[in-house]
Amino acid sequence: MSLDFFLGLFPQLLQGTWITLLILLLSAVIGNSLAVGVALARVSKNPFLRSTSYFYTLLMRGTPLLVQMYLLYYGLGSIFAHTPAIRHSFLWPYLRDGFWYGVVALSLNTAGYSGEILRGAIQGVPYGEIEAGRAFGMSKWLILRRITLPRALRICLPTLVGETILLLKSTPLVSTITVMDMMGMANFIRVQSFRVYEPLLAAALIYVTLTFILTRLFRWLEAHLNKDRVAPPSLASPAPAGTDPDLQPNL
Amino acid sequence: MADGLRYLQLLTYGDTGWGDEFLAGAWMTIQISVCAYLVGLVLGLIGAWAKLSGNRLTFWVSESYTTIVRAVPELLLIILLYYTGTTALRNLLVEVGFGEDVQINAFAAAVGTLGFVQGAYTTEVFRGAILSVPKGQLEAAKAYGMSASLRFRRILFPLMFRYALPGLANLWVTILKDSSLISVVGFSELLFTGKTAAASTKDYFFFYLVTAAVFLMLTVLSNIGIHVVERRLSRGVRHA
Numbered sequence: 228m229s230l231d232f233f234l235g236l237f238p239q240l241l242q243g244t245w246i247t248l249l250i251l252l253l254s255a256v257i258g259n260s261l262a263v264g265v266a267l268a269r270v271s272k273n274p275f276l277r278s279t280s281y282f283y284t285l286l287m288r289g290t291p292l293l294v295q296m297y298l299l300y301y302g303l304g305s306i307f308a309h310t311p312a313i314r315h316s317f318l319w320p321y322l323r324d325g326f327w328y329g330v331v332a333l334s335l336n337t338a339g340y341s342g343e344i345l346r347g348a349i350q351g352v353p354y355g356e357i358e359a360g361r362a363f364g365m366s367k368w369l370i371l372r373r374i375t376l377p378r379a380l381r382i383c384l385p386t387l388v389g390e391t392i393l394l395l396k397s398t399p400l401v402s403t404i405t406v407m408d409m410m411g412m413a414n415f416i417r418v419q420s421f422r423v424y425e426p427l428l429a430a431a432l433i434y435v436t437l438t439f440i441l442t443r444l445f446r447w448l449e450a451h452l453n454k455d456r457v458a459p460p461s462l463a464s465p466a467p468a469g470t471d472p473d474l475q476p477n478l
Numbered sequence: 479m480a481d482g483l484r485y486l487q488l489l490t491y492g493d494t495g496w497g498d499e500f501l502a503g504a505w506m507t508i509q510i511s512v513c514a515y516l517v518g519l520v521l522g523l524i525g526a527w528a529k530l531s532g533n534r535l536t537f538w539v540s541e542s543y544t545t546i547v548r549a550v551p552e553l554l555l556i557i558l559l560y561y562t563g564t565t566a567l568r569n570l571l572v573e574v575g576f577g578e579d580v581q582i583n584a585f586a587a588a589v590g591t592l593g594f595v596q597g598a599y600t601t602e603v604f605r606g607a608i609l610s611v612p613k614g615q616l617e618a619a620k621a622y623g624m625s626a627s628l629r630f631r632r633i634l635f636p637l638m639f640r641y642a643l644p645g646l647a648n649l650w651v652t653i654l655k656d657s658s659l660i661s662v663v664g665f666s667e668l669l670f671t672g673k674t675a676a677a678s679t680k681d682y683f684f685f686y687l688v689t690a691a692v693f694l695m696l697t698v699l700s701n702i703g704i705h706v707v708e709r710r711l712s713r714g715v716r717h718a
Binding site for chain 1: 561
């Protein structure tokens with residue numbers, strides 16, 4: 228393993244890093260927005276909405292992300308390719324690109340996981356606060372916008388942060404559907420140079436750095452948003468088993 | 479109608495259908511998941527012990543293991559470990575004098591790779607669970623003059639296990655799904671079977687749908703099983 232070769236990899240890999248970050252940003256924004264819908268449907272009184280949301284979550288959490296990605300890219304993609312109306316439409320350049328399939332797959336998948344987290348948080352909003360909103364004569368939507376959602380978001384923020392880190396760790400899967408993200412770049416170099424260790428180790432190093440930066444960023448954000456809720460250090464206790472938000476990958 | 483019939487035929491047993499291949503793939507997925515899970519449990523127990531034993535060296539080894547493995551994406555880790563792990567082990571065996579034509583069994587490599595990754599997550603579950611065991615219980619056992627191994631067997635493990643169960647159950651579903659990542663290095667399990675079937679028939683959508691359905695079946699069955707086990711193990715716990 229030569230150091231020069233190793234260091235020379237970074238400029239190349241950093242090109243892929245931007246793609247990785249772009250995919251992360253897009254799928255986090257789209258996925259979490261969808262999650263609000265999934266969670267609201269799950270707690271709605273309409274049995275149709277409720278069961279649809281339940282089965283959606285079950286599907287997303289019950290099958291591997293890689294299978295979902297293949298189903299979209301190879302499965303739907305091959306159907307699109309054989310449909311002349313789509314093939315000749317202005318959308319085709321996008322529908323041919325693995326990038327958008329990757330973003331869609333990651334968004335849909337996160338929506339399932341985050342939706343479930345958000346549902347728990349919505350149900351955890353103290354009922355008195357909603358009652359208070361009603362007593363003030365707020366409409367259903369106003370209560371949702373001003374009380375339920377902001378409150379729920381604060382309850383589940385730490386878990387959602389963990390979810391975003393997991394999302395970052397899921398982005399390399401897009402390299403299996405031809406996207407040249409950081410992992411795709413590392414694989415490309417690996418095949419070109421016949422060296423296995425260096426490109427993968429370099430990519431791992433960048434992923435660890437990204438995870439570290441993101442964690443710090445979110446911790447700062449959390450402290451900022453939850454100024455009134457930070458427990459004094461003496462009350463901090465170790466989390467019980469199985470509740471560590473960045474413990475379980477959701478592939 | 480004709481289409482539906484054709485799809486059904488694609489799923490039959492024998493030379494023309496893929497039913498038997500999918501069954502074999504699902505069986506392989508279950509096998510590697512179970513084995514990797516067991517490897518993970520062993521590594522997890524060792525890792526948790528290393529973290530809590532009070533020894534500085536073992537703590538740092540275990541801490542770096544869990545930190546690194548949990549910060550690097552699974553896919554990258556699996557590709558890295560699968561290739562480098564097998565090469566390193568092969569070189570070692572050749573060096574020791576097993577002859578030039580040593581081949582590492584693909585199944586063992588897959589299980590080792592997945593198990594190693596799984597072990598880091600299991601370590602954290604066990605660590606948290608051990609910390610949740612009331613100290614007084616262990617002190618009482620000590621006061622009774624129980625030896626360290628007896629304390630572990632009779633007090634720590636049974637108590638800790640109940641706390642660890644939800645986390646362990648989650649990890650089982652995770653490994654079941656994570657095992658599909660090993661298909662990327664060409665190991666034939668359920669997803670790889672789906673890939674082969676899709677590529678050779680050009681029915682991509684149909685076969686990936688079938689693959690997803692089989693995975694869903696496995697996870698739903700697992701969830702039912704987990705529910706039963708959890709109910710049984712928490713017989714003596716009063717529910718609020």
